[in-house]
Amino acid sequence: xxxxxxxxxxxxxxxxxxxxxxxxxxxPVYIMGxxxxxxxxxxxxxxxxxxxxxFIRACGCxxxxxxxCPTVWRVKGDYQLHFGLACQTxxxxxMVLAQLPFFPANKAVYDLEQLQATGEAIASLxxxxxxxxxxxxxxxxxxxxxxxxxxxxxxxxxxxxRTARVSFDCIQCGLCSARCPAQIxxxxxxxxCRRLYGRYVLPRAEHLASRVDEIQAGKYDGxxxxxxxxxxxxxxxxxxxxxxxxxDSEGWEPGDKRYL
Amino acid sequence: MGYTPEMKELIKRxxxxxxxxxxxxxxxxxxxAMTLDERAEVLGRFxxxxxxxxxxxxxxxxxxxxxxxxEFVEQLExxxxxxxxxxxxxxxxxxxxxxxVIGGGGAGSSAALRAAENGCRVxxxxxxxxxxxxxVMAEGGIQGADQEVDSxxxxxxDVIGGGHFTNRPELVAALTHDAPLVMSWLESLGMMFxxxxxxxxxxxxxxxxxxxxxxxxxxxxxSEIMRVLRDEVRNRxxxxxxxxxxAAVELLKDAQGRACGALLYNLETxxxxxxRARAVVLATGGxxxxxxxxxxxxxxxxxxxxxxxxxxxxxxxxDFMHSTQYHPTGAAFPEQNVGLLITEKxxxxxxxxVNIDGEQFVFEREPRDxxxxxxxxxxxxRARGVTTPVGRLGVWLDSPMIEELEGPGTVERELPAKxxxxxRYGIDIRKEPMLVYPxxxxxxxxxxxxxxxxxxxxxxxxxxxVTGGVHGENRLMGNSLxxxxxxxxxxxxxxAAYAQNLEDGPGEPALDHVRAFIADLExxxxxxxxxxxxxxxDYTTPEVRQRQxxxxxxxxxx
Ligand SMILES: Cc1cc2nc3c(=O)[nH]c(=O)nc-3n(C[C@H](O)[C@H](O)[C@H](O)COP(=O)(O)OP(=O)(O)OC[C@H]3O[C@@H](n4cnc5c(N)ncnc54)[C@H](O)[C@@H]3O)c2cc1C
Ligand code: SF4
Ligand code: SF4
Numbered sequence: 154x155x156x157x158x159x160x161x162x163x164x165x166x167x168x169x170x171x172x173x174x175x176x177x178x179x180x181p182v183y184i185m186g187x188x189x190x191x192x193x194x195x196x197x198x199x200x201x202x203x204x205x206x207x208f209i210r211a212c213g214c215x216x217x218x219x220x221x222c223p224t225v226w227r228v229k230g231d232y233q234l235h236f237g238l239a240c241q242t243x244x245x246x247x248m249v250l251a252q253l254p255f256f257p258a259n260k261a262v263y264d265l266e267q268l269q270a271t272g273e274a275i276a277s278l279x280x281x282x283x284x285x286x287x288x289x290x291x292x293x294x295x296x297x298x299x300x301x302x303x304x305x306x307x308x309x310x311x312x313x314x315r316t317a318r319v320s321f322d323c324i325q326c327g328l329c330s331a332r333c334p335a336q337i338x339x340x341x342x343x344x345x346c347r348r349l350y351g352r353y354v355l356p357r358a359e360h361l362a363s364r365v366d367e368i369q370a371g372k373y374d375g376x377x378x379x380x381x382x383x384x385x386x387x388x389x390x391x392x393x394x395x396x397x398x399x400x401d402s403e404g405w406e407p408g409d410k411r412y413l
Numbered sequence: 414m415g416y417t418p419e420m421k422e423l424i425k426r427x428x429x430x431x432x433x434x435x436x437x438x439x440x441x442x443x444x445x446a447m448t449l450d451e452r453a454e455v456l457g458r459f460x461x462x463x464x465x466x467x468x469x470x471x472x473x474x475x476x477x478x479x480x481x482x483x484e485f486v487e488q489l490e491x492x493x494x495x496x497x498x499x500x501x502x503x504x505x506x507x508x509x510x511x512x513x514v515i516g517g518g519g520a521g522s523s524a525a526l527r528a529a530e531n532g533c534r535v536x537x538x539x540x541x542x543x544x545x546x547x548x549v550m551a552e553g554g555i556q557g558a559d560q561e562v563d564s565x566x567x568x569x570x571d572v573i574g575g576g577h578f579t580n581r582p583e584l585v586a587a588l589t590h591d592a593p594l595v596m597s598w599l600e601s602l603g604m605m606f607x608x609x610x611x612x613x614x615x616x617x618x619x620x621x622x623x624x625x626x627x628x629x630x631x632x633x634x635x636s637e638i639m640r641v642l643r644d645e646v647r648n649r650x651x652x653x654x655x656x657x658x659x660a661a662v663e664l665l666k667d668a669q670g671r672a673c674g675a676l677l678y679n680l681e682t683x684x685x686x687x688x689r690a691r692a693v694v695l696a697t698g699g700x701x702x703x704x705x706x707x708x709x710x711x712x713x714x715x716x717x718x719x720x721x722x723x724x725x726x727x728x729x730x731x732d733f734m735h736s737t738q739y740h741p742t743g744a745a746f747p748e749q750n751v752g753l754l755i756t757e758k759x760x761x762x763x764x765x766x767v768n769i770d771g772e773q774f775v776f777e778r779e780p781r782d783x784x785x786x787x788x789x790x791x792x793x794x795r796a797r798g799v800t801t802p803v804g805r806l807g808v809w810l811d812s813p814m815i816e817e818l819e820g821p822g823t824v825e826r827e828l829p830a831k832x833x834x835x836x837r838y839g840i841d842i843r844k845e846p847m848l849v850y851p852x853x854x855x856x857x858x859x860x861x862x863x864x865x866x867x868x869x870x871x872x873x874x875x876x877x878x879v880t881g882g883v884h885g886e887n888r889l890m891g892n893s894l895x896x897x898x899x900x901x902x903x904x905x906x907x908x909a910a911y912a913q914n915l916e917d918g919p920g921e922p923a924l925d926h927v928r929a930f931i932a933d934l935e936x937x938x939x940x941x942x943x944x945x946x947x948x949x950x951d952y953t954t955p956e957v958r959q960r961q962x963x964x965x966x967x968x969x970x971x
Contacts, residue, residue, distance in 0.1 A: 169702075169709065170952050171748050172803035194414070194838075196749050205957040207949065207971045209658065209680050213545035214713045216753060217834070218636055221545055243749065243837065262648050265603055317605065321631060325640065344644050348603030351641075356612030358600060361559045364593040368565070376566045377590055380573075381582035392574035398562060398624045405562065412566035 169215070171199050183229075183249040197224055197239035197250060211254035217241040220326035223296065226250035236294045236328050256327040258338035261345070270353040272311020279342045282308050284335040291329035291339055297322045301329045301339055308342050316343060317350035376412050415839030416746075417802055420848075423769060427809050427846055430771035435817045438763055446776040452783045459786040459793065462736055467706045472937040473930065475730035482737065484703040488718050489725055491945035492934060494662045494967060495685065497924035500676060506686045510536040510654070511912045512905070513674055513690035515661045516720065518546030519635070519894065520877025520901035521696035522642035527905025528694070529652035533912055536688050537646065537653055538677055540660040540697075540715045540948065544643045547698050547713050547878060548897065551635025552756060552830075553619065554627040555898075556891035557592035560616060563624035565589040572892060575621040575780075576885025581732070584883045587864040588892065591899040596628065599898070604641045605630050619890045620757060620780070627891045632756075632830065635894055659686075660719065660948050663927055664693065664727045664873065667920035672727065672873035674922050680948070691912035691919055692872045694904045695720045696897075699856035699878040702950045709743055709752025710853040719946035720879040724860045726930045729868040732881035733858030738888055741784035742766075743852020745807030747838045752852045755810065755831060757890065759847075762827060763818040765811045766849075768797035774808075782887055785851035792850070799848060807848035816843055855893065857884055866904035872919065874908045876900035944968035 171192070179190040184201060191200040198212065213221030222239035229247040239252060261278035268274045275282060282305055291301035299322055307315035320343035329339045367373070380388070396407045407413070416424065437443075447455070457463045461482070470478050471486050481489075512528040514521045517539030525537045537543070558568040568589040573580050596614070600606060607615040607629050616625040630637035646653050656677070663676040665687070674689040697720030701712025710716070725731065742759065744750035760766070760777040766784075768774050768791050775787040792798030792806040799807050816823050824843045825832050835842045858881030866874045877897040884892060944967050951969035953961075964971055 169704070169752060169950070170954065171751075172805070173748075174802035194747070194749065199749065199952075202952045203954060203957075205953060205961070207951065207953060208714070209949070212714045213541060214550050216550055216711070216713075217830070218633070219542075219545050219549045219713065221542060241834075241837070260644075260647055262650060264648065265645075321605065322633065324636070344640060347605055348641060348644065350603070351605040352601065352603035355605070355608055356610075358559070358596075358606075358608065358612050358614050360561060360613060361593060361597055361600065364559045365597045368590060368593055373565045373590060376564070377569060377586040380566065380569050381586050385578045388570070388573060388578055392570050392578075395567060395570055395623045398618070400618065402562075402625065407562055413561065413564045 171195060171203065180244065180246040182244050185251050186249065191244060193244065195244055197242050197244055198222060200244045201239070211239065211252040215240045218324055220324035221254060222252065223254070223326040223328045224250055224252045236296055238296045238326070241296070253328065253331055256331040258327060258330045258341060260338065260341045263345070265348055265352055268349060270313045270349040274349060275308050275311065275313070275342065275345065278345060279338065281335060281337050282342055285309060285337060286335055288334060290332045290334065294328040294332045296326060296328060297324060299323060304343055305337060305339060308346060313346045313349045314354050316346035317354070320347065416845065420746075420799070423799055424845060426769065426771040427767055427811055428771070430767065431811060431814060434765050434773065434811070435814055438814065438818060444773045444776045447779060447783060452779070455786045455790055456782060459789040460782055461706050461708070461739065462782070472939065473933040474725050475728060476734070479731070479735065481734050482705040484705050485700060485718060485734065487943060488703065488722050488945045488947060490934065490937070490939045491722070491943035492931060492941065493927055494678070494944055494946070495676070496931070497927050500685070500924060502687060502922055507689060508536070509689045510534045511690065512692050512694065512908045513538065513688050514694045514696060514905070515675060516696035516698060516877070516879070517543040517655065517657070518696060518698050518877065518897065519548035519638055519642060520897035520904070521694065522639070522646050523898050523901030524694045524696055524874070524876055524905035524908065525646055525653050526642065527902045528909040529649050531906055531909035533652070533909045535653045536656060536690070538656045538659040538661060538675070538688060540658070540680065540719070542657050543646070543655050544639045545713060545715060546639065547716060548635045548894070549639045550711065550713060551894050552632045552754075554617070554629040554634050554891045555638070555894035556619065556622070556626045556889070557596045557628060557895060558589065558624065558626050559593045559596055559614060560624060560626065563626055565592065567623050568592060568626065571622050572889065573885070575889040576887050578885070579733070580885030581882035583864040584862070587903065588883055588896060588899050591902070592895055595895065595898045595902065598902070599638065599641065602641050602645055604637055607631065620778070621889045638894060638898070660946070661697070661723060662946060663924060664723050665689070665922035665924065666727060666870070666926050667922060669920060671871040671919050673919035676924070678948070687922065689919070689922055691915050692874065692908040694908050695724055695860065695873065695875040695879055696877045696901060696904070697879050701853045701856070703947070705737060705853055708739065708851065708853040711740060711743065711752060711754040712853070715949065717947035717950060719948060720875070721859060722946045724868065724873070724875060724879070727870050727873065727926055729860045729870055729873065729875070731858060732861040733886060734881060736857040736886040737853065738781060738855035738857055739785040739851040740854035741781055741788055741851050742810055742849040744847065745805050745850040746801045746848040747840070748801070748803060749838060750834060751805065753834065754852065754854070755847060755849060756828070759810060759812060759815070759828065759831070762815045762823065764814050767809045767811055769799050770797065780887065788849070788851055801848065805850065807850040809846040810849045811846045812842040813844055813846060855888055857881065857886060857888055862900070864903070865907045866900045867907065872911060874904040876904040
């Protein structure tokens, strides 16, 4: 391990541009069929940049949560198709890859207030879910390891809650929908169910509703007004003296209730 | 894959001190917290915000003379992508709307929804896909005082204390006042908040909170907010038109100086076009991708300060742009993870920060700025950091302590994403520590706004990370997701009212403010080669760039 950053490092030690250790091995990777020699251990995303591309599509958060960079690949000589996110997958020797930054999928337009959390809502907006043939291809394509077929099956049964919970990690990358022989737009179905679940199945937060009433009645306007007029010393004093709710606060009540 | 043999050797020193550190933690003995004076000292000497090197005064515009990070000044002191003389409003394709919202993150989507609900036609123009934004990356949570033991009053004190009492009071009042309203709005839109069986919100403490008010949706709070808002925007195709890969490169003003639209750029066809509007909302987010002082960042690909540049050229001054948030624990190894956020939760679960010798050097729950400065000091001044094979520096975050303290299974249960993200590179964070270094995380400052989300330019509103003042010099976790929804909604509502009350409509669009800005740049002797807004960062290697003999770069964009 070099203790001193060498000159090369100082030139390119900028943010996200990868700095390669001495002697990094270069491996053949085929970007849409075209061969490049790229440093092993890079993610697909950084490897493509290393090759000389500048992303417009297929690059968003660069942290595995936005769903912009779904990628499919095979390794030469192996029939199996693989799926993953370019920002989260390390390149392999002889990988032949293509990115799928967009895949058409119909989103139903709806008014949440006019719906109920039932199978009918799903069936009327996305009748194609009923055509699932149970092949499980969607699940195998999911880079988030979601049991996609399971949530589609739950949607077929009208089990909004299960679809919502099983699909919770969905980043809406579209790989499942690109693969489905029944032409289902899984992630839109899942989104509908999650919103139905959040709106109608999870009980409403009563304390929040009361607080909203209090705020709308102007209960805190005076307190806030008073705070905005205070000078730093007054604020500092209040800040330092404010009671802190303990970590384990079961049954805890503050001594000073004047401002609650 | 995994740590190099040299690094593995060094890890033995961490292991050597671990048992004793675990014992101390069990006894509730922590590394002593700094006094206020010690904090001031380490901040002054090591926090990038306080160091003179790498910062300089801006020569032009409303904040002339103010000192900012060099990388940011270079965006301000730069020529437009397209000279106003080359823009022929008669020839460019033009559409019209009531409210133009620029930026499709949480703030922009909230604004678009509120403007539409108030009867306006809306165009939401965004640079990448709708939702490719910092919003989607937020994991931790969103604050709001809805519990009985809490109130906006205490939330206010926490926000302003956390911001070192520098925040704009009226903005803090708006933020804390609206917080429960926003929670309720998101709940009614069907957001899957973490709740108790009876519907009560599950809340936790966050750094600097006096009451538990951190609300969450698993460890995907920002993603869940973004998914719901985006879906709702798309449920209103008659009112809201979404234009993706359409970056705003200039604001338009009429002869009376009112904002009246934007000049936009189709990133794919490279064609320019115009959207004229009665009111404009800027919601373009932050600037992490400027990689201030070479720091890695947690931010998304499009966080390049565009809105700041546009607003500044249009005459809006900046507030608090001298202040930047570095998250103390960004990954420093492996190279593929560099910059990635390692949540505070790792320290919350008991992991120590230790130097190359396995010694603790800082209390794990100092404020973010202090913690970051202490890590930099350990590496730079005391030379007790670990150098990675490519020459980056870092200290150890001793994650294996977690399961010793909290029992087996804790890491996978509490930190599933981080576990996988390191496992991929052959690092098992249950057994091996993580190497960390501060990472550029959040732009504390931004365009100056009022509590109604107005800027100094009539008809121009701004909301979210692109604005400054809400958080003063330091933001607490969970108040940014709140900021973007509170001020995004206010911007949308007020822009709609403004648009509807505009009697004769805005006049002909012009770019005279840009011409004037160019004259200032020339007078200031700014070199012609500097172009902004950046739009997209450039990660091409210098070697490839040398070989791109006929490639044309305008700024960073090829
Ligand atoms: C990794 C991470 C974790 C975080 N965790 C938390 C947390 O737990 N709690 C919390 O409260 N906050 C958190 N934050 C901060 C918070 O997520 C952001 O500050 C906030 O979401 C910003 O929202 P925004 O709408 O202002 O900007 P963004 O969400 O970034 O949206 C800006 C949008 O504008 C677009 N845009 C940019 N330039 C242009 C242009 N020229 N023309 C058109 N469109 C443009 C972008 O593409 C983007 O879509 C976190 C941030 C990060 C990066
Ligand atoms: S469920 Fe489908 S859209 Fe969602 S993450 Fe998995 S593959 Fe992508
Ligand atoms: S891919 Fe389509 S048809 Fe096959 S299991 Fe999934 S949803 Fe059903």
